[in-house]
Amino acid sequence: MKNLYFFILLCLTSVVAIGQTEGITYQAVLVDNNPDEIPGVDVPSSNIPDQPLTIRFSIIDAFGFTEYQETQETQTDAYGTINLVIGEGQRTQESSVNFNQINWDGPKTLNVDIDLEAGTNFSAFSSQSLNYVPYVRHRNLVADGITNLNSTLNVNNQSTANFDGDVNIDQVLTVEDEANFFDRVTIDAAMTETDQANIDAYPLQVTGSNQGMAIQLNTPTAFRSNNFISFWNSDDEAIGRIEGFRAFTTVDNGDVIDILFLSEPDEDEAKDREDDDNAPPAEAPAELDIYATDTYSMDLLLEIIDLYEASAAFGVNLGACIAGVGVAGDCDDAVWTAFALYLRGVQLTYFVRYNETNTGVAFExxxxxxxxxxxxxxxxxxxxxxxxxxxxxxxxxxxxxxxxxxxxxxxxxxxxxxxxxxxxxxxxxxxxxxxxxxxxxxxxxxxxxxxxxxxxxxxxxxxxxxxxxxxxxxxxxxxxxxxxxxxxxxxxxxxxxxGINSNDLVQEISQMQMVMNQMQEAMVQTNPSYVPHYFDVENVSLSNTVQTTRSKTMQQVVMQQYGIDGNLTTQETFSEINTLIHSEAMKNSFFDFSELPYLDEVLTNPTEENVAQYTAFYTNAAKRLRDLVGGN
Structure with missing residues (x-):
């Protein structure tokens, strides 16, 4: 008579932990539905003791795919019972993940197959839904009330723990890898230690490296308005800062010209302001605000004002030259103011270049x-x-x-x-x-x-x-x-x-030298053969020499450095200056003289019309810009 065996599922419970192993406990009894007949005794079935067998567990996801499968070889005990832990078996090739990687979100089905012939002839035993998901395997956990964890909380497999609300930690928080914060971090620590010489008095400690702390701003150029660290007292008063050390140096003369003349008042408004002695200064356009971010940026704007005023002065003197002897004649004032214009542009270039190449931080x-x-x-x-x-x-x-x-x-x-x-x-x-x-x-x-x-x-x-x-x-x-x-x-x-009074004895020395000069004058009168050695003193130079050491003017230095002949005509000198201007533009990228409207026309073709247009433009531009800066 053929014997039929089947399992009676007695218990399917929660996770167990043995060392580092996790799983689901499984218990069943092996029963023979065709037991031996005993005369006079009704025996419907009997348990099968000491029976070797192989169990195959398959966990199926909501789409019918085998997410995890394993086999376990076991043997019934004296009562026909088996006790297993799903998760401790031999994973099969049908598994897509390991047991500890199962995603328990959504419905799961447990299929159980048995084999009494050494794992070669499995028969389906049961298929049932897993309505109880192991608590430590939850991926989405919703707690509507207080949740108490009496042991360790581990988030494994590089999974993410998300908190939409506040997290209060009453003990030490240890992070053994990088920590990224995407909002403000506030440390409000009431330290029991207050001695500044004790490291434990400081709420924030950076240790464990040969380097300290790095601060990176979200701007490629840190200006004086960008602070790396600011210091405040308990009254919310700023008492110091470590700020960027770089001026606004994106010089675009065209932008400044546009700001000036796009904001220029109309003729009636200008006349009303001129007639009203009590009228407040004109309000500076918002586009100029970028120059007012710090003293260095404002200095840049003042350098531009000097350039415009030098341009206007050159135009005035060149106009007087043309009206008098003409460009072909001797117009020293026009020549020297042309040099002054060139030098103002060079100084602006150096100003910008220095600020571009010398950056850092400043402590305020x-x-x-x-x-x-x-x-x-x-x-x-x-x-x-x-x-x-x-x-x-x-x-x-x-x-x-x-x-x-x-x-x-x-x-x-x-x-x-x-x-x-x-x-x-x-x-x-x-x-x-x-x-x-x-x-x-x-x-x-x-x-x-x-x-x-x-x-x-x-x-x-x-x-x-x-x-x-x-x-x-x-x-x-x-x-x-x-x-x-x-x-x-x-x-x-x-x-x-x-620490600044290094020349305080000048007055005393000057008086002593004056007395010594007077004594030598008296000696000359009594002894004509005496050769005096006079000192140059304040306001008096008995030797008719300069009183202090002086250098050549910048114009003279330029003429000597570039070999410009002082005997050239005005037109020839202008040509040399124009060559210098174009040469300067090729040597640097910080400022270009070609950005100055009408300059090239005046230097190459100094007609009365060109000079008048040039002079009016820069006279107006310089006055307008200085008024705006004063009103700002």
Whole structure:
């Protein structure tokens, strides 16, 4: 009699985890539907113990494709039962993914096949829907209430975890790979450590590399209006920044001309403004705003104004030349103003080129001096900002009445050098070397007064007018007062420029030289054979020579460098200048003289009509642009 065997599915449960293995528990009983007959006993069926067999599990997706398939060889126990974990078997070639890569979104079907002949003759046993998806295998999990995870949450297989709301993390967040943030990151950390010398006092720490932090802006050119880092206090006041260091240098003279004359008022409006003495300056067009982004860009606009004014001056002098002796004659003013026009264009070119090739960052701060840490003579001596200190061999003290130099304790330097170790900082103090710094000054002060130590070794200073200075005072100068004070306070903090008074003895030396000249004059009168050696002094030059060393003018340098003969006619000189202009345009790409309207026509064909048109154009352009800048 043929025996028929079948499985009774007893249990299909959730995921188990054994070491690194995950799967679905599966339990069944092998039953013989044709058991041996026993006289007098009704035996409908019996379990089959110790039976070897092969099980094949197939997980089918919603489209009927086999997503995963495996086989397992097993044996029933003494009660005919088998206990398996789907996921621990031998994956077959029919599988499209591994078990841990199954996408559990959507319906799944579990097909079970059995084989009692060593895996060569499988028979279908069951096919049933998987209505319960293992919880750790969910791809889309919707929780309408609070969800508590009492263990680790792992997102595997390079999958993505998306959060549409806030994520609160009360413990340490560890990210072992790159982290990308596409919106603002705010760190609001209440640090228990506050010592600036302790790294744990800082909410943001960058460690683990030989490099620190890189900041990249979304602009290829960082102007002064582009800040890499800005510093704010708790009152939301900006107190410093590290900004781009590059001017607006995209020079297009045509754009400036268009801005000028597209915004030019009509004739009636211009006349009304001219007749009204109280009329406000004309409002600058919005297109000029790009030049007002920083001081360097504004300087560029002022360079363009100088160029236009030089052009207008050249036109005026050339017009006078034509009306007088004519271009063929001697028109020195026209020639020199033509050179001046060329030089203004060259200076504009150099200005732009320098800003194009010298880029970087600038540090902006409310501090106004550069300071260095200098060692105190007595580590316990108390010093505060504004105190005057004497310096001897790099050591400072308020008690030095005589010193090599007198300086002042800085309040808020923009940069501090020679920083000591934290544990030795009490032995040092920041001393202003150059810039502006407040100084404690006794009595009244006038702008321009010299600030000297009081002479009492008390850390105070006094103000002395330049006319009241004595020779021995000059070596004691701390700086020059840049503000006045006429109050009745015992002392005041005076903004003082330090480190810039390098020519203060000029007046004293000049007076000494004048006296020596007078003495030599007296010696000549008593001894005619005496040969005097006079000094050139202010306003008086007994030797009839120049009083200071001077260079050649830029026009003379140009003529010498390019071999231009000073005896050429005006027309010939204009031709040489025109050659220089075209040569300059070929040497650089920052500014082209051909952008100046009417210039080429005037240089090659200086008729009265061409000169009049040229002069009117640049006179109007220079005035219009200067008015707009003034009104801006």
């Amino acid at each position: 701060s409310g501090g106004a001096d550069y300071a260095e840490w200098l060692q105190k003579n007595n580590p316990n001596e108390i010093m505060s900002f504004g105190d005057v200190v004497g310096v001897k061999s790099g050591v400072i003290s308020k008690n030095f009445a005589d010193a090599e130099k007198f300086m002042v304790i800085s309040k808020n330097p923009i940069v501090s050098g020679a920083m000591p170790k934290a544990e030795e900082e009490y032995k040092f103090k920041k001393v202003a070397f150059i810039g502006q710094v407040p100084v404690k000054v006794l009595g009244e002060v006038e702008k321009g007064d010299y600030i000297l130590p009081s002479g009492n070794a008390d850390g105070m200073a006094i103000a002395v007018h330049p006319d009241a200075m004595r020779v021995n005072d000059y070596k004691r100068i701390i700086g020059v007062a840049w503000e006045s004070y006429h109050g009745d306070e015992l002392f005041s903090y005076i903004n003082t420029a330090v």
